[in-house]
Amino acid sequence: MSKPSAGAPAALPGLDAVRRAFYEWARTDGTTWIYIAKVLIAAFLTMWLAMRLELPQPSTACVTVFIVMQPQSGQVFAKSFYRLLGTLIGLSVMIVLIALFAQERVLFLLTAAIWIGLCTAGAARYRDFRAYACVLAGYTATLIGVPATTHPETAFMQAIWRVMEISLGIGCATLISAVLLPQTTTAALRNALYVRFGTFVAFMFDSLNLKLDRRAFVAGNVRFASEAVGLEAMRTAGAFEDPHTRLRSRRLARLNSEFMTLTTRFHALHQLRERLRTHGQELLLAKLRPCVEPLEALLVPLSERPLTVPDAERLAQHLGGLRDDLRSRIRSARRELGDVSADTLLDFDSAAELLYRLVDDLYNYAQTHASLGAHHHEREQWEQEFTTKANPLAAAVSGLRAALVILLFGAFWIYSAWPSGGMFALNAVAIMALVSSSPNPPRTAMQMAQGTALAAIFGIFIGLFVLPRIDGFVLLCLVMAPVFALGAFLSTRPRWAGVGPGLLIFFCVGSLPANHTVFDPAGLFNTYIAMLLSMIISAAVIAVVLPPNAPWMWRRLERDLRLRIRYAVSGPMHNLVTGFESGTRDLVVQAYGLAASNPEVQRNLLRWMFLVLEVGHAVIELRRDQADLPHTPAYAADTPWRQANRALGRALVRLFTQPTADNRLRAVCAVQQSIAAAQAAAEPYELHFERAPIRRVLSYLHFIRSSLLDPQSPLPPLPAAPAPLPSPPEPEPRHAA
Structure with missing residues (x-):
């Protein structure tokens, strides 16, 4: 056959190559664009319904969509539930406070600061979806209470409208997330469970065969620790979306607990082997080698492979037989040691005990994994709970910081009589609560301030020069779509994770037209100045007053x-x-x-x-x-x-x-x-x-x-x-x- 000349044009890719490239794109960048499309559809559906139903603030409903919308539907359901719960609690508390202190703004601010401080401390304490309920309980109370201090007679109706707007946003977000190309938390949870075991088996082999240096060994253990915490969050979210996951919730919690025990046991065995090797106990390690080889032979086919339910059933059967065989192998190896010192015997017994317990832990894990194939199983009877920990002093500092900020900002609003002073105090509360559980709160606060600055630029331009010149809902969607798409895209990038929410939330608050639209350039400028100043000052306060990452x-x-x-x-x-x-x-x-x-x-x-x-x-x-x-x-x-x-x-x-x-x-x-x-x-x-x-x-x-x-x-x-x-x-x- 003749070879093509160097100058000949390259052949076009075949259909199979195009299909593989499309599938690869769909698994990576495609999921991002699907998420952006779902955000846009949910936001515009919410905005249309809010305007058709003549709700006072469609922006509140749209903000709810942007806050609860997540790539996976289970997370949307869980976040929506806790948002509604936090909203109801916050509204109930604020109505009581307004009834008690309707004519006294100073006492109202003092009691509101105490409540907001408690809610922020709760958010710093829990750091999961319950933390979000705490955030909303404080934020919603402020959102209704601060404007109602000047018109307390409207507080109850504002609370009713607030619940309706939030419910509308939650309903649209959950509907679109569940119906339109759903990406379920259950599928992600199942994939994480299947892949994690194969990754751990490969990690075991590399460690036992001395293929990992100290840094790689430590990194692997950190990864497994993070995965255990993340899987618990997925289990909780998955229970909101899938009845099959709810039926297996206790087994999934048990599986996560058994995996944590398994990684700890292997780490202990690895550390003991390294200490024995450091002290020259090569003979003892050689005697233990025949005890380890059957386990390696059994697990080799599972290295870097997903562990399916049938695989787990077969693994459990083999491990049950291996446990019995391992006892006799350990007894034989101990006899072969001969006359050795008491410390050497203790070294052998400790290593043998850890190895046997490792096999037993693997057996328990395989049994629990295999039980996931049944709707009902005895291993569902599991009473132990995943327990999160937080430093009480850090949570108290977060709450005290938020209380002081609302007092200072509220006092400035009262004494300055600034028309946008309520927004100034309100956004300070929001930013303090939202970043309370962030790994780097000052950085997150500054990123949200950057997003607010972008929102001010887009909002002022659109509010002054675009909205007055358009007519109809379709044109309104076309105008808003680029800003919404940019914010949703930025929120999917870890490096700019704070900028995206800042842009989406505060653009809606400042520029999304209400049902009773008023052209007020001075009010628009005042609103964005208040939001931006509160963001910057709050970020400075977080960075200076006992910052959480200090x-x-x-x-x-x-x-x-x-x-x-x-x-x-x-x-x-x-x-x-x-x-x-x-x-x-x-x-x-x-x-x-x-x-x-x-x-x-x-x-x-x-x-x-x-x-x-x-x-x-x-x-x-x-x-x-x-x-x-x-x-x-x-x-x-x-x-x-x-x-x-x-x-x-x-x-x-x-x-x-x-x-x-x-x-x-x-x-x-x-x-x-x-x-x-x-x-x-x-x-x-x-x-x-x-x-x-x-x-x-x-x-x-x-x-x-x-x-x-x-x-x-x-x-x-x-x-x-x-x-x-x-x-x-x-x-x-x-x-x-």
């Missing part, structure tokens, strides 16, 4: 992270595992985002997270094993080894509350004494892998000791000449597996 906040969150050990030691048993895992990860995700500009702080926070998870999880396993002990004298609560464990818990709480070198030494001594007491205890059963509660206790105690002695931990160095630690007694012959 070092004081990092230190508070780090302390809260360390205090998770107290929860592991003394928290309630009914939600101990999920409460500890979820709260710890939520704190890390918050702190990691706030410290985005300081990599050294981020690294230190991650080091504390790993140590807290390692020690806390071992403490929880100790508590669970001790709670399930048989009722025999050897396991009584007053035995020396049980008393030593309680003393160890107090020493760990003291260490993580005040991480000093002396407290670290005390904790190391306490765990040594616990190990010595447990080794001296008389086990009523023959010691082997299946039945030996004290052997398991020793494994976890030894792991806690290795974590406390790890030179890579963030704990302060031990004193130069520490007191001699008690040596554990040599094991009795029957202690062999």
